[in-house]
Amino acid sequence: MLELSATDWQAIRLTLTLCFFTTVILLTIATPLAWWLASGRSALRVVVQSVVALPLVLPPTVLGFYLLVTLGPRGPVGGTLESMGLSHLAFSFEGILLASVLYSMPFAVQPLLEAFNNLGRRHVEVASSLGAGIFDRFVTVILPLCRGGFIVAATLSFAHTVGEFGVILMLGGSIPGETKVLSILIYEHTEAMNYASAHRLSLLLLVFSFSVLFVVYSINRRFQVAKV
Amino acid sequence: MNLQIRAQLQRGDFNLDVDTSWPAQGVTALFGRSGCGKTTLLRIIAGLERVRGAQVRFGDQCWQSESQWLPVEKRRLGLVFQEASLLPHLSVTGNLLYGYRRTPPALRRLQLPDVSAMLGLESLLSRPVDELSGGQKQRVALGRALLCSPRLLLLDEPLAALDTQTKREIMPFLSRLAQASGIPMVLITHAPDEVQRLADRVVFMRDGHIDDVCALQQALAKPDSPLFADEGPSSVLEGKLGVADEHGMRLFGPQGSQLRVQAPENADPGPTRLRVLARDVSVALDDPARISIRNHLVVTIRQLHDLPDNRVLLETSMQDGQTLLIEITPWSAQQLALAAGQRVFALIKSVALMR
Numbered sequence: 332m333l334e335l336s337a338t339d340w341q342a343i344r345l346t347l348t349l350c351f352f353t354t355v356i357l358l359t360i361a362t363p364l365a366w367w368l369a370s371g372r373s374a375l376r377v378v379v380q381s382v383v384a385l386p387l388v389l390p391p392t393v394l395g396f397y398l399l400v401t402l403g404p405r406g407p408v409g410g411t412l413e414s415m416g417l418s419h420l421a422f423s424f425e426g427i428l429l430a431s432v433l434y435s436m437p438f439a440v441q442p443l444l445e446a447f448n449n450l451g452r453r454h455v456e457v458a459s460s461l462g463a464g465i466f467d468r469f470v471t472v473i474l475p476l477c478r479g480g481f482i483v484a485a486t487l488s489f490a491h492t493v494g495e496f497g498v499i500l501m502l503g504g505s506i507p508g509e510t511k512v513l514s515i516l517i518y519e520h521t522e523a524m525n526y527a528s529a530h531r532l533s534l535l536l537l538v539f540s541f542s543v544l545f546v547v548y549s550i551n552r553r554f555q556v557a558k559v
Numbered sequence: 560m561n562l563q564i565r566a567q568l569q570r571g572d573f574n575l576d577v578d579t580s581w582p583a584q585g586v587t588a589l590f591g592r593s594g595c596g597k598t599t600l601l602r603i604i605a606g607l608e609r610v611r612g613a614q615v616r617f618g619d620q621c622w623q624s625e626s627q628w629l630p631v632e633k634r635r636l637g638l639v640f641q642e643a644s645l646l647p648h649l650s651v652t653g654n655l656l657y658g659y660r661r662t663p664p665a666l667r668r669l670q671l672p673d674v675s676a677m678l679g680l681e682s683l684l685s686r687p688v689d690e691l692s693g694g695q696k697q698r699v700a701l702g703r704a705l706l707c708s709p710r711l712l713l714l715d716e717p718l719a720a721l722d723t724q725t726k727r728e729i730m731p732f733l734s735r736l737a738q739a740s741g742i743p744m745v746l747i748t749h750a751p752d753e754v755q756r757l758a759d760r761v762v763f764m765r766d767g768h769i770d771d772v773c774a775l776q777q778a779l780a781k782p783d784s785p786l787f788a789d790e791g792p793s794s795v796l797e798g799k800l801g802v803a804d805e806h807g808m809r810l811f812g813p814q815g816s817q818l819r820v821q822a823p824e825n826a827d828p829g830p831t832r833l834r835v836l837a838r839d840v841s842v843a844l845d846d847p848a849r850i851s852i853r854n855h856l857v858v859t860i861r862q863l864h865d866l867p868d869n870r871v872l873l874e875t876s877m878q879d880g881q882t883l884l885i886e887i888t889p890w891s892a893q894q895l896a897l898a899a900g901q902r903v904f905a906l907i908k909s910v911a912l913m914r
Binding site: 453454456457458459460461462463464467471472475476 | 605607630631632633635636637638640642644646647648657658661662703704707
């Protein structure tokens with residue numbers, strides 16, 4: 332049952348690489364962004380928060396379409412890259428990485444925002460009054476006190492990227508080793524009536540997704556119990 | 560050395576407009592009702608609130624001006640908030656040493672053992688933070704602030720969230736700290752009692768403005784002082800507490816203005832403060848011998864003030880120059896024909912030891 336072909340393994344490796352880099356990039360971007368969002372209620376913050384949450388409601392095809400237009404050889408970003416002697420980003424790993432970052436952004440920002448709102452400002456103010464600089468405060472106060480939020484953000488970003496399909500199909504196509512991730516491969520196996528292979532990979536994803544959600548909810552529960 | 564602040568801030572209905580300075584020594588109480596801007600002013604001093612155009616100078620050091628901004632972590636402050644804000648993921652010792660470890664060794668003036676002794680923390684050191692009572696947490700927060708050897712200690716109503724019993728338990732630590740540490744303090748409070756116990760100087764705030772900055776004794780010399788809102792006019796006498804006599808009474812104050820007071824046996828001899836409520840003092844033209852009130856002082860009437868509700872306040876000076884306020888009825892004043900310049904006997908029924 333669990334004999335996977337070379338193509339399957341290649342797709343698994345690619346998916347894991349994509350998810351890993353997406354998660355790392357997302358945590359780097361989402362942490363300051365969520366901190367900024369948590370620190371006030373100005374109109375600009377509401378705008379940014381809405382933009383970040385867009386992938387939750389938009390069909391992935393819409394995001395994929397605009398990314399294709401922007402990053403493609405004739406788009407503003409892709410075109411500029413071409414004129415600088417680089418290649419455009421459509422149908423490339425870098426392209427789907429960028430797409431994944433945008434697409435999974437709400438899943439990183441939301442848990443962090445909630446964790447930062449729960450944390451409040453007081454502990455951080457105390458730490459700064461005691462002489463801790465910004466990086467010091469992050470490592471010794473924010474990180475340990477918002478640990479749950481960071482774990483949830485990382486896990487959800489990773490898992491959500493595993494489940495990405497529409498955006499990648501629009502922007503990345505299906506280039507083996509470059510853009511052919513698991514979800515795309517399952518789609519192709521099914522198209523080719525190769526149900527056994529599709530089933531193997533689907534089951535793998537199902538088990539993986541369940542484990543991830545189980546971990547996330549356990550952390551959430553522990554978090555709430557610890558707060559009482 | 561002065562603490563200078565100039566700041567203007569408009570936030571909704573609230574308007575803060577402050578341009579003031581006071582000596583950075585002893586305890587300065589920021590006194591005013593809730594919502595008058597005390598906390599905002601303190602946050603501006605601390606650098607937690609960055610108000611455009613504000614200026615903050617501490618001695619010869621500029622903390623904030625048009626062109627300069629010294630972040631909180633570089634100001635070397637001690638901050639204590641109303642609610643204990645211990646870092647929950649650290650132990651008591653971890654909290655106490657958080658600032659100490661970040662203070663350059665050359666600038667460390669206080670060590671953990673001294674501070675633990677001063678604040679009675681020895682038995683708490685190994686406890687988890689969430690097992691401490693409110694009062695214990697507040698003491699740890701004070702100790703933590705002290706251990707970064709701050710140049711200025713900012714206390715935002717450190718006692719307000721505590722019950723009366725706990726307050727009574729912490730007050731001695733606070734006043735010991737005020738006297739022994741030598742660190743200038745700014746204490747936010749709306750409790751006249753705390754001002755009379757701890758402050759050397761009072762900054763009166765109202766609706767975002769500063770009404771007055773004056774020494775405690777000056778603030779207590781005004782018959783309508785806001786400090787008298789709770790318990791009526793009262794005087795704070797400064798003096799040294801002596802050792803107990805054969806009746807268990809302790810001597811207080813210099814010759815000629817000496818009182819015998821009842822004090823707890825463990826009250827340390829040395830400089831302290833007594834509060835005398837004006838209504839606990841009576842006046843006699845002759846020294847009555849056969850009377851249970853034993854503290855009789857010769858005082859000179861400086862001025863008579865008419866108070867609302869049919870009361871008269873005598874502002875008198877004791878032989879050592881300190882002010883003693885006496886509250887009587889206009890009828891008594893008339894019967895005794897009291898007038899400014901007259902020497903009378905003040906009979907003091909009870910006093911409260913403030914430190």
